[in-house]
Amino acid sequence: MSGARRHLRWLIPVAVLPVLALLAYGFRTNPRDIPSPLIGRPAAAFALKTFDGSEVTLEALRGRVVVVNFWASWCYPACYEEAPALERGWQTYKDRGVALIGVNIQDKVEPARRFLDQFRHTFPNAPDPAGRVSVDYGVYGVPETFFIDRAGRVRAKHVGAVTDDILKRHIDALLAEPA
Amino acid sequence: MRARRAALMLVAAGLAGVLAGPAAGRPVDEATVHDIAAQLRCVVCQSLSVADSPSETANQMRGIIRERLAAGDSPEQVKAYFVDKYGQWILLAPPRQGFTLLVWVLPFVGLGLGLVVVAVLVRRWSRRPRIRDAAPERVDEAVRARIAREIGDLDR
Numbered sequence: 001m002s003g004a005r006r007h008l009r010w011l012i013p014v015a016v017l018p019v020l021a022l023l024a025y026g027f028r029t030n031p032r033d034i035p036s037p038l039i040g041r042p043a044a045a046f047a048l049k050t051f052d053g054s055e056v057t058l059e060a061l062r063g064r065v066v067v068v069n070f071w072a073s074w075c076y077p078a079c080y081e082e083a084p085a086l087e088r089g090w091q092t093y094k095d096r097g098v099a100l101i102g103v104n105i106q107d108k109v110e111p112a113r114r115f116l117d118q119f120r121h122t123f124p125n126a127p128d129p130a131g132r133v134s135v136d137y138g139v140y141g142v143p144e145t146f147f148i149d150r151a152g153r154v155r156a157k158h159v160g161a162v163t164d165d166i167l168k169r170h171i172d173a174l175l176a177e178p179a
Numbered sequence: 180m181r182a183r184r185a186a187l188m189l190v191a192a193g194l195a196g197v198l199a200g201p202a203a204g205r206p207v208d209e210a211t212v213h214d215i216a217a218q219l220r221c222v223v224c225q226s227l228s229v230a231d232s233p234s235e236t237a238n239q240m241r242g243i244i245r246e247r248l249a250a251g252d253s254p255e256q257v258k259a260y261f262v263d264k265y266g267q268w269i270l271l272a273p274p275r276q277g278f279t280l281l282v283w284v285l286p287f288v289g290l291g292l293g294l295v296v297v298a299v300l301v302r303r304w305s306r307r308p309r310i311r312d313a314a315p316e317r318v319d320e321a322v323r324a325r326i327a328r329e330i331g332d333l334d335r
Contacts, residue, residue, distance in 0.1 A: 037266040106235045131239030138264040140222045 036138055036157045043068075043148045044136035048103065048126035051113060056101055056124045058152070065093075065174040066148040067100045067167070070134060073111040075142040082143055082161035083119040089167040090123040097150075098171055101126070105134045105142060149174045207248045215244050215254050219261055220269050228271055 043066070047057040058066065069086060071079045090100045102125035104112045109127065116125055128134055137146060140159070147156040147170040156170050216230035221237045229237045229244075240261075247257045261269045273279035 035266070038264065106239075130242055131236065132243060135240065135243055135261070135264055138266075140265075 036154075038138055038146075038154045039157060041154055042152055043146070043154045044133070046133045046136065048101075048128065048133065050124045050126040051104075051109075051116060052124075054124070056126055058148075061099045061101075062152055063097075063150055063179070065098045065150060065171055067098065067171065068137070068146045068148065069100065069102050069162070070105050070137070070139050070142050070144045070146075071102055071115075072105055072107045072142045073115040074107065078161040079115075079143050082163070083115070083121070085162055085164050085167060086123070087119060087121055088164060089162075089171070090121075092168075093171055094123070096175065098175070100124075103128050103133055105131060105139065147171070147174060149177065150179055205249050205251060207245050211248060211254060212241060212244050215248075215257050216241050218258065218271055220271050222265065222269070 043058060045058050047055065047059075050056055067089070069082075071083075073079070086100065086102070094100070100123040102116075102121065102123060104125060104127045107127065112125075112127060137144075137154075143159075143161060145158045145162050145166075146154055147158075149155045155174060158166055158170070213230050216237075217228045219229040219240065221227045221229050221232035221234060221240070223234055223236045224232045227237075229240045231237075244257055247260060248254070252260070258270070267274065267279070273282050275283050
């Protein structure tokens with residue numbers, strides 16, 4: 001009987017293998033890195049009223065490459081880091097068939113306005129008071145930036161502050177596609 | 180007279196239809212809102228449900244749940260909306276189908292296997308004393324004589 005048990009002793013190290021495999025998988029995955037299910041799908045329509053009082057809708061921008069940036073005035077430092085890059089990107093691309101829209105989420109109007117004044121943002125910015133647009137875009141936090149192609153499909157999502165390079169890379173790729 | 184009554188009934192029926200119809204503003208059961216919120220992960224929190232989080236985001240998500248229920252969505256449709264936007268990550272309990280079914284089934288499989296192992300071991304352990312009762316092995320006559328001789332030597 002003990003002979004039979006000795007015979008099965010090799011099973012002990014083998015039993016460790018699935019546990020090791022699970023740990024190897026688990027430790028290689030970043031639990032904060034959540035892929036958006038929206039990539040490749042039509043971007044959710046929205047109609048927002050900007051801080052200036054004008055209306056901005058995604059529908060009206062069909063045919064243009066649209067960059068939607070979700071931000072908040074309390075989001076320091078990331079939103080403050082990317083703010084100058086956003087304005088530079090807007091100045092570079094606004095006459096090349098690109099629209100940039102800032103959506104201010106989980107914020108109060110006054111600090112949001114101060115933020116816009118501080119960075120002299122000239123692209124349309126609108127608050128999303130009930131959070132509908134941010135949930136429609138599956139936003140987890142700020143800043144998050146979505147790149148929408150001319151056909152109105154979400155093509156890329158960037159989590160965290162954008163830089164000139166990141167904006168250029170995504171926008172140029174979408175502009176290079178046949179209209 | 181009859182025509183008038185018919186017209187009146189028609190109006191009444193229409194009114195009832197408007198009142199009972201699935202129009203926006205249908206009364207929403209707060210318990211249902213809480214029940215759905217409790218199954219959704221608060222996106223800005225660490226391990227909190229939308230029902231338990233005091234954050235503004237969770238508050239807005241509860242508002243959206245309420246709004247969708249008022250518009251006539253079923254609780255399943257409301258959950259499906261959030262899954263559609265955030266993926267299955269948003270659900271606190273993994274769905275009982277496909278790959279995530281494993282999460283539900285494996286603990287019971289493990290428990291079953293453990294019980295089988297325990298049962299087998301207990302049977303073995305409780306059987307072992309009976310081996311001692313078994314008849315002793317036949318000992319060679321020459322060996323027996325040698326043992327007797329050596330025991331005799333010891334006594335001397």
